[in-house]
Amino acid sequence: xxxxxxxxxxxxxxIFTLIGIAIALPLFFNVSMFVETTPVVKGVYExxxxxxxxxxxxxxxxxxxxxxxxxxxxxxxFFRHCFSRNLKVIxxxxxxxxxxxxxxxxxxxxxxxxxxxxxxxxxxxxxNLGYTAGNEVVILRMGSNIHAAFPADYYGTPLDDLPIMKGxxxxxxxxxxxxxxxxxxxxxEWVQFAADRFHAVLGAGNTAVQAPLMxxxxxxxxxxxxxxxxxxxxxxxxxxxxxxxxxxxMFSQGIAHAVVIFFVILGNVAYFATG
Amino acid sequence: MHPSPDIGIWIGGLLTLGIFxxxxxxxxxxxxxxxxxxxxxxxxxxITLFWTVFIPKLLGNIGxxxxxxxxxxxxxxxxxxxHWSYIFGGILGFLMILRLFPKIGxxxxxxxxxxVGTTAGYYFINYLVSNGLMxxxxxxxxxxxxxxxxxxxxxxCGLIYFFFSKEHKGAFGGxxxxxxxFLMITFGASFGYTVMSRMSLLIGRMDYIFGIxxxxxx
Numbered sequence: 001x002x003x004x005x006x007x008x009x010x011x012x013x014x015i016f017t018l019i020g021i022a023i024a025l026p027l028f029f030n031v032s033m034f035v036e037t038t039p040v041v042k043g044v045y046e047x048x049x050x051x052x053x054x055x056x057x058x059x060x061x062x063x064x065x066x067x068x069x070x071x072x073x074x075x076x077x078f079f080r081h082c083f084s085r086n087l088k089v090i091x092x093x094x095x096x097x098x099x100x101x102x103x104x105x106x107x108x109x110x111x112x113x114x115x116x117x118x119x120x121x122x123x124x125x126x127x128n129l130g131y132t133a134g135n136e137v138v139i140l141r142m143g144s145n146i147h148a149a150f151p152a153d154y155y156g157t158p159l160d161d162l163p164i165m166k167g168x169x170x171x172x173x174x175x176x177x178x179x180x181x182x183x184x185x186x187x188x189e190w191v192q193f194a195a196d197r198f199h200a201v202l203g204a205g206n207t208a209v210q211a212p213l214m215x216x217x218x219x220x221x222x223x224x225x226x227x228x229x230x231x232x233x234x235x236x237x238x239x240x241x242x243x244x245x246x247x248x249x250m251f252s253q254g255i256a257h258a259v260v261i262f263f264v265i266l267g268n269v270a271y272f273a274t275g
Numbered sequence: 276m277h278p279s280p281d282i283g284i285w286i287g288g289l290l291t292l293g294i295f296x297x298x299x300x301x302x303x304x305x306x307x308x309x310x311x312x313x314x315x316x317x318x319x320x321x322i323t324l325f326w327t328v329f330i331p332k333l334l335g336n337i338g339x340x341x342x343x344x345x346x347x348x349x350x351x352x353x354x355x356x357x358h359w360s361y362i363f364g365g366i367l368g369f370l371m372i373l374r375l376f377p378k379i380g381x382x383x384x385x386x387x388x389x390x391v392g393t394t395a396g397y398y399f400i401n402y403l404v405s406n407g408l409m410x411x412x413x414x415x416x417x418x419x420x421x422x423x424x425x426x427x428x429x430x431x432c433g434l435i436y437f438f439f440s441k442e443h444k445g446a447f448g449g450x451x452x453x454x455x456x457f458l459m460i461t462f463g464a465s466f467g468y469t470v471m472s473r474m475s476l477l478i479g480r481m482d483y484i485f486g487i488x489x490x491x492x493x
Binding site for chain 2 (some may be wrong): 013016019020023024027028030066068069070096131132133136137140159188191192194196197207208209211212216217219220221222228229231249252253256257260
């Protein structure tokens with residue numbers, strides 16, 4: 001058996017091991033890869049930059065721990081950006097685990113020295129409305145009355161008792177909607193019901209699997225911008241000038257992609273060489 | 276190296292290794308982790324839906340309706356009467372459970388028909404506007420830049436490929452072939468994103484094992 005024939009019959013566990021090493025090893029080195037920013041990510045960043053202090057931003061957490069590596073860095077960098085610009089953040093979830101993901105991100109960001117110094121208060125500067133069942137129907141309900149969709153927040157406090165919710169009735173009173181999505185219900189439903197029907201200004205952060213399906217919405221302006229996968233998270237961190245997990249992970253991502261490309265080329269060479 | 280003292284982190288780490296062990300080959304350790312995951316997920320969903328849908332939406336609203344009727348009788352306002360409408364949802368939900376009884380299981384189709392009908396109604400207009408009309412509108416562009424030309428030609432040729440009422444021969448076949456190229460490039464980009472997504476998940480797990488669990492990454 002020749003070299004190329006043996007190569008075609010290589011044990012897949014060897015490839016698994018090499019991919020594992022390519023992913024794990026770079027994590028031990030604190031290397032920041034150059035991350036080029038793209039217009040679709042800048043779209044989200046620039047909308048947040050353009051909002052005046054005290055503007056209301058609605059963030060919907062529509063994912064669960066399975067998508068944390070991609071979406072949690074996006075959530076953290078978005079919260080950091082909003083709080084540093086003194087925006088008011090209203091959190092909700094169409095996925096049951098979503099509000100919990102939001103609390104984890106808040107725990108990280110609210111303990112950063114510059115954000116901590118702002119003395120942000122729950123119910124005044126930010127609120128977690130929790131999860132409510134109903135998928136896209138919840139968005140539809142919010143279009144007419146947010147208080148009907150969420151009578152109380154995550155901790156059971158009636159919305160009328162929360163200062164941040166004063167004067168907020170529907171999407172007309174929300175300056176920007178940001179959706180972090182890993183599937184259904186997610187960005188597509190937010191585009192169809194919140195952006196197109198109620199004219200909410202909408203941006204999104206998606207898992208990389210889902211992102212290519214959402215780019216057409218950014219092209220038409222239905223989305224002001226979109227963060228696609230870990231690369232999108234890294235781009236946002238670079239734009240906000242606060243490199244964090246997204247940028248750190250991109251080194252592993254780059255090495256792993258190089259290994260995959262190497263094996264694709266090697267496999268093709270071996271395939272054609274053996275006729 | 277500073278391993279986490281948190282027992283929950285240790286359980287998470289050991290279960291991650293159990294799932295990874297499938298890459299070497301099927302084994303009892305993997306089977307245990309898989310069964311545990313499925314069981315915990317099912318239990319979690321049941322409890323979540325019970326406490327977020329059944330109790331507050333169904334029992335909560337029917338409770339309000341009964342209370343209002345007992346205190347105000349027929350003098351209650353229209354919005355108070357709306358709480359009774361949740362009984363309709365409750366009945367549809369109950370009919371779904373009849374699937375468990377083969378002889379009368381067909382009744383559950385009424386609930387399914389309601390769900391399919393309302394969903395189709397909700398989505399018909401939304402898809403038409405968001406995924407149809409608005410996309411078409413933004414594809415009608417002046418051919419003044421390379422980007423616009425690629426978008427218009429790609430969309431046009433892609434649509435021609437899916438036009439099966441005429442044989443793909445001659446100039447028509449050539450345009451369809453261009454359409455295939457655009458489709459292949461699209462699928463390639465999608466596959467690239469999928470690879471990135473899967474790598475991201477693996478990075479997350481590796482960071483958990485070597486960083487959060489074993490404390491080897493600063």
